Amino acid sequence: MSNTHFQLDRQGRLLHFLTIEGLKRHHLIEILDTAESLRGVAERRVKKLPTLHGKTVVNLFFEASTRTRTTFELAAKRLSADVLTLNIATSSAVKGESLLDTLRNIEAMQCDMFVVRHEQSGAAEFIARHVKPHIAVLNAGDGRHAHPTQAMLDVFTIRRHKPAFEALQVAIVGDILHSRVARSLIHALGILGTPDIRVIAPRTLLPVDVEKLGVRVFDNPTIGLRGVDVIVMLRLQKERMAGALLPSEREFFQCYGLTEERLALAKPDAIVMHPGPINRGVEIDSRVADGPRSVILEQVTNGIAARMAIMSITLGNHARPTGEQI
Amino acid sequence: MSNTHFQLDRQGRLLHFLTIEGLKRHHLIEILDTAESLRGVAERRVKKLPTLHGKTVVNLFFEASTRTRTTFELAAKRLSADVLTLNIATSSAVKGESLLDTLRNIEAMQCDMFVVRHEQSGAAEFIARHVKPHIAVLNAGDGRHAHPTQAMLDVFTIRRHKPAFEALQVAIVGDILHSRVARSLIHALGILGTPDIRVIAPRTLLPVDVEKLGVRVFDNPTIGLRGVDVIVMLRLQKERMAGALLPSEREFFQCYGLTEERLALAKPDAIVMHPGPINRGVEIDSRVADGPRSVILEQVTNGIAARMAIMSITLGNHARPTGEQI
Amino acid sequence: MSNTHFQLDRQGRLLHFLTIEGLKRHHLIEILDTAESLRGVAERRVKKLPTLHGKTVVNLFFEASTRTRTTFELAAKRLSADVLTLNIATSSAVKGESLLDTLRNIEAMQCDMFVVRHEQSGAAEFIARHVKPHIAVLNAGDGRHAHPTQAMLDVFTIRRHKPAFEALQVAIVGDILHSRVARSLIHALGILGTPDIRVIAPRTLLPVDVEKLGVRVFDNPTIGLRGVDVIVMLRLQKERMAGALLPSEREFFQCYGLTEERLALAKPDAIVMHPGPINRGVEIDSRVADGPRSVILEQVTNGIAARMAIMSITLGNHARPTGEQI
Numbered sequence: 016m017s018n019t020h021f022q023l024d025r026q027g028r029l030l031h032f033l034t035i036e037g038l039k040r041h042h043l044i045e046i047l048d049t050a051e052s053l054r055g056v057a058e059r060r061v062k063k064l065p066t067l068h069g070k071t072v073v074n075l076f077f078e079a080s081t082r083t084r085t086t087f088e089l090a091a092k093r094l095s096a097d098v099l100t101l102n103i104a105t106s107s108a109v110k111g112e113s114l115l116d117t118l119r120n121i122e123a124m125q126c127d128m129f130v131v132r133h134e135q136s137g138a139a140e141f142i143a144r145h146v147k148p149h150i151a152v153l154n155a156g157d158g159r160h161a162h163p164t165q166a167m168l169d170v171f172t173i174r175r176h177k178p179a180f181e182a183l184q185v186a187i188v189g190d191i192l193h194s195r196v197a198r199s200l201i202h203a204l205g206i207l208g209t210p211d212i213r214v215i216a217p218r219t220l221l222p223v224d225v226e227k228l229g230v231r232v233f234d235n236p237t238i239g240l241r242g243v244d245v246i247v248m249l250r251l252q253k254e255r256m257a258g259a260l261l262p263s264e265r266e267f268f269q270c271y272g273l274t275e276e277r278l279a280l281a282k283p284d285a286i287v288m289h290p291g292p293i294n295r296g297v298e299i300d301s302r303v304a305d306g307p308r309s310v311i312l313e314q315v316t317n318g319i320a321a322r323m324a325i326m327s328i329t330l331g332n333h334a335r336p337t338g339e340q341i
Numbered sequence: 342m343s344n345t346h347f348q349l350d351r352q353g354r355l356l357h358f359l360t361i362e363g364l365k366r367h368h369l370i371e372i373l374d375t376a377e378s379l380r381g382v383a384e385r386r387v388k389k390l391p392t393l394h395g396k397t398v399v400n401l402f403f404e405a406s407t408r409t410r411t412t413f414e415l416a417a418k419r420l421s422a423d424v425l426t427l428n429i430a431t432s433s434a435v436k437g438e439s440l441l442d443t444l445r446n447i448e449a450m451q452c453d454m455f456v457v458r459h460e461q462s463g464a465a466e467f468i469a470r471h472v473k474p475h476i477a478v479l480n481a482g483d484g485r486h487a488h489p490t491q492a493m494l495d496v497f498t499i500r501r502h503k504p505a506f507e508a509l510q511v512a513i514v515g516d517i518l519h520s521r522v523a524r525s526l527i528h529a530l531g532i533l534g535t536p537d538i539r540v541i542a543p544r545t546l547l548p549v550d551v552e553k554l555g556v557r558v559f560d561n562p563t564i565g566l567r568g569v570d571v572i573v574m575l576r577l578q579k580e581r582m583a584g585a586l587l588p589s590e591r592e593f594f595q596c597y598g599l600t601e602e603r604l605a606l607a608k609p610d611a612i613v614m615h616p617g618p619i620n621r622g623v624e625i626d627s628r629v630a631d632g633p634r635s636v637i638l639e640q641v642t643n644g645i646a647a648r649m650a651i652m653s654i655t656l657g658n659h660a661r662p663t664g665e666q667i
Numbered sequence: 668m669s670n671t672h673f674q675l676d677r678q679g680r681l682l683h684f685l686t687i688e689g690l691k692r693h694h695l696i697e698i699l700d701t702a703e704s705l706r707g708v709a710e711r712r713v714k715k716l717p718t719l720h721g722k723t724v725v726n727l728f729f730e731a732s733t734r735t736r737t738t739f740e741l742a743a744k745r746l747s748a749d750v751l752t753l754n755i756a757t758s759s760a761v762k763g764e765s766l767l768d769t770l771r772n773i774e775a776m777q778c779d780m781f782v783v784r785h786e787q788s789g790a791a792e793f794i795a796r797h798v799k800p801h802i803a804v805l806n807a808g809d810g811r812h813a814h815p816t817q818a819m820l821d822v823f824t825i826r827r828h829k830p831a832f833e834a835l836q837v838a839i840v841g842d843i844l845h846s847r848v849a850r851s852l853i854h855a856l857g858i859l860g861t862p863d864i865r866v867i868a869p870r871t872l873l874p875v876d877v878e879k880l881g882v883r884v885f886d887n888p889t890i891g892l893r894g895v896d897v898i899v900m901l902r903l904q905k906e907r908m909a910g911a912l913l914p915s916e917r918e919f920f921q922c923y924g925l926t927e928e929r930l931a932l933a934k935p936d937a938i939v940m941h942p943g944p945i946n947r948g949v950e951i952d953s954r955v956a957d958g959p960r961s962v963i964l965e966q967v968t969n970g971i972a973a974r975m976a977i978m979s980i981t982l983g984n985h986a987r988p989t990g991e992q993i
Binding site: 057058059060061062063081082085086088089092093291292293295312313315316319 | 447
C-alpha cells in the first residue's frame with residue numbers, strides 16, 4: 016500500500032492520518048495514550064488547551080456530515096485553533112474551479128491542517144499527495160475506503176472498558192460491504208493484536224475477499240455473537256446502496272438487528288457500539304441502544320478526545336524543520 | 342405550570358431560561374443588574390470578558406432567525422465561549438435521526454449550553470427536560486409560547502428610560518394572538534409590578550383568555566394609547582398567520598399602525614419599542630420608527646447585554662458541584 | 668469623486684477602504700509597508716496578533732465568494748477579531764427587511780467593521796455613508812466599480828518582485844469592461860507612479876473611455892506584451908456578461924490567452940498574475956499558470972497580509988476620540 020508509508024515521515028512518525036492500514040502498534044498506542052490524557056480536558060471547567068493556538072484548521076467537506084464535522088470543529092477549537100469550514104460542493108465548484116486549484120488556493124492562505132471528507136475512496140490521500148509539505152491532512156471518511164479517526168475512537172472506547180486487546184473477541188455486524196468504518200476498525204483491531212474479529216452479515220453485504228482482512232465470517236448472529244466482548248453494529252448505509260441487496264429493513268432487523276435476546280449471547284459484560292447515527296429498529300433495538308451495555312454516546316465523547324489527539328500528534332510532527340520531511 | 346419550577350434548582354436559582362412565567366422579581370432584577378454591568382463591555386475597546394472561556398455554546402436553530410441567532414452568537418463570543426451553530430432542519434434530519442438522538446449526541450460532545458429556537462411551543466422545555474444536568478438551555482423562541490430573552494431585553498430597555506415599573510403604563514399593540522414576544526413581556530412586566538398593562542388589538546388578534554394575563558384590553562388605539570409611558574408595537578407575523586384574520590396590511594395600518602398622531606396621545610416622554618424586524622407602513626410609520634422617541638435600535642444593543650447576562654447567570658449556577666443539582 | 672474624500676478623515680487618514688481612486692501615494696505605501704510586516708506573521712508558528720482582540724468584524728456578503736470571504740475571515744481571525752458572516756441574500760431578506768434596517772440592526776450590535784461584497788456598484792460606499800461613525804467599511808468588491816483590497820494585494824505582490832513602480836511596464840489582459848479588479852489596479856498603479864500601464868483586449872471588452880484612466884490600449888497581445896515587467900491576466904467573467912460580446916472561449920484563448928509563446932515577448936524576469944479563480948485554457952495556459960514566472964498563488968498569500976494591513980489601519984484610525992471624526 017503506497018499510502019502506508021506516505022502518511023509517515025522518514026522516522027516513521029505520522030504526518031497525515033489517512034488510513035489505519037500499515038500503521039504500527041506504537042502509532043495507535045501513542046494516539047490512544049494522548050486521547051486518554053486529553054479526555055480529561057472536556058471535563059474541566061475550562062475545556063481548552065493552547066496546543067494549536069495560532070494554527071488554522073480547514074474542514075474540507077465534499078460530503079455532508081454534521082456530526083463528524085462538528086466533532087472535528089470542536090476538537091480544533093478546544094485546542095485553540097482557528098477553524099474554517101468549506102462546503103466545497105456549494106462554493107468554488109460554482110465558478111468551475113478544479114479541486115487542485117481550490118487546494119492550491121487554500122494552502123496559499125497558510126493553513127496548517129485539512130480535514131477531508133469525500134465520497135470517493137482515496138480522496139484524502141490524493142489531497143495529501145498534492146498539498147505543501149507543512150500541511151497535515153486528516154481523512155474524515157473517503158468513500159468505502161477508510162474512516163480512520165472513527166476507528167481510533169472505537170478502539171479508544173474499547174480500551175477504556177476492555178484494556179487487553181490480545182484477549183478480545185469482537186463482532187462487527189451489518190453492512191460490511193459499504194462500511195469504511197468496518198474496514199478501518201478491522202485494521203486497527205488487528206494491529207492492536209485482537210485475536211478474534213468476527214464479521215456477521217448476509218453474503219450480499221460482505222466484500223468478496225473479506226477473509227483476507229483476518230476476520231472470521233458468520234452469516235448467523237446466533238452463532239457469531241456467542242461469547243464476544245464487544246459488538247459493533249454498523250449503520251445500514253441506505254444512501255450508499257445501489258440496487259436491492261436487501262429484502263427490507265424489517266427483514267434485516269429480524270435477521271441481524273441487535274435485540275436483547277441476541278445481546279444475551281455475548282459475554283455478560285459485553286459492550287455495544289455503533290458509529291451513529293443509529294437507525295432504531297433497523298440495525299438495533301432501542302432497548303439495547305439505550306441500555307446499560309451501550310457505549311454509543313461514550314463513543315461521541317471519545318471521538319473529540321481521539322481527534323484532538325490525532326490533530327496534536329500530526330501537527331506536532333510537522334513542526335520540525337521542513338528539511339527533515341519526505 | 343410545571344416549567345415554572347423546572348428551570349430553577351432547589352435554591353430557586355436559574356438553571357435554564359425557558360419562560361418568564363413563574364419567575365420571581367429577584368430573578369429578573371438579577372438579570373437586569375447583570376445586563377447593566379455588561380452593557381458597558383460593548384462600549385470598551387476590547388469588547389470581551391473571559392466569563393465563558395473554555396465553554397461551548399450550541400445554537401440549535403430549528404427555525405431560521407439571523408437576527409436572534411446573531412445576537413446570541415455575539416453574546417457568547419463576547420463572553421469568550423466557543424460557539425457552534427447547528428441548523429437542524431438541514432443537517433441530521435437528512436439521515437433520519439430523531440431529535441432526542443441528535444440531542445444525546447450533541448450533549449455527548451460535552452457542550453455547556455443549548456440556545457434553542459423552534460417553531461413548536463414547549464420545544465425548549467422538552468429539550469431542557471432531556472439533556473444532562475450540567476447543560477443550560479435557553480429558549481430563543483418556541484412557537485407562540487415564549488420568547489423570554491426578548492422580554493428581558495425589553496424590560497431592560499424600559500428600565501434604562503423609566504426605572505419605576507410600579508408607576509408605569511405600558512401599551513402593547515398589534516398581533517397579540519401569535520406573539521410569543523407579547524406573552525413573555527406581559528409576564529415580565531407583571532412580575533416587576535407594572536400596574537397598567539394594556540393590549541390594543543382587533544379581537545381576531547387576541548387570545549381568548551387574554552384578560553387572565555392581567556391586562557386591560559382595548560380595540561381602539563385612540564383610547565388605549567392615552568397617557569402611556571411605553572408603546573410596544575408588535576410585528577405582524579404574516580408567516581405565522583393561517584387564514585384571513587386581517588382584511589389587509591393597509592387597513593391594519595389605518596386602524597392600529599403607530600403614526601405621529603397616535604404617538605402624541607401617549608406621555609410626552611413616552612418611548613416606542615418594537616422587537617424587529619419592523620414592517621414600515623404596516624405596524625409603524627417610518628417617522629415614528631426613526632424618530633426621537635424610538636428606542637428600537639437600543640433594544641438590539643441591549644439584547645446582547647441581556648443575553649450575556651442570562652448566559653452568565655445560568656452557566657454560573659451550573660458550575661456548582663453536580664451533586665447539588667435537582 | 669465624492670467618495671475620494673469620504674473615506675478619509677479630516678487629517679486625511681483612512682476611515683474606510685472603498686476605492687483606490689483619489690487616494691494619495693502615502694496611503695498606499697502605508698498599507699504596503701504594514702502588509703510587509705504582517706506577512707511574516709503567517710510564517711510564524713503562532714499566526715496570530717492581538718491587534719483586533721475584542722473587535723467584531725462582520726462579513727456582509729450579498730454576492731457569493733468563498734475565496735474572498737475566506738481571506739477576509741482569516742485576516743480578521745489572525746488579528747484576533749471575532750468574525751460574523753452574514754449571507755444577506757438568504758437571511759433577513761426573507762422577512763422583507765430593507766437593507767438600511769438590516770444595517771441599523773447590525774451596527775446596533777456594536778460591531779466595528781463591515782466587509783461588504785455586493786453586485787451593485789456603489790453599495791459599499793452607500794453603506795459607509797449610512798453606518799455610525801465608529802464603524803469601518805471595507806469594499807470587498809462592488810459590481811463593476813472597484814475591488815480595492817484586490818488591487819492592494821496585487822501591487823503588494825508586484826512590489827515584492829519589482830520594487831521600482833516608477834520604472835515599470837504593466838500589461839492587463841482580458842475583460843477590462845466587466846473587471847472591477849482592473850479598474851482598481853489601474854488606479855493603484857497610477858498613484859504609485861507606474862509610467863506604462865497597458866490594457867490588452869478586444870474593443871468589445873473595453874470601457875468606452877478607457878484611455879482616460881491613463882492607460883495605453885492594445886488589441887493585439889503580440890504588440891502589447893512586448894517588454895513588459897508584469898502581466899495581469901483577468902478572469903473571463905462569464906457570469907457578468909450579458910449578450911454575446913465574445914465568439915467563444917476557444918477563440919478568446921487563441922487571440923488573447925497567455926501561452927508560453929506570448930509570455931516570451933515580455934521581459935525575461937516578467938511575473939504573471941491573475942486574481943483567480945483561473946479558467947485554464949481560456950485566459951491562461953496551464954503551463955504558464957503553473958510555471959516559474961507565475962505568482963498567482965503568492966497573490967493569495969499576500970491577500971491575507973494586505974487585508975490584515977487594511978483592517979489594522981482603518982480600525983486604528985477609528986480608535987481616536989470620536990469627536991475628531993468627520
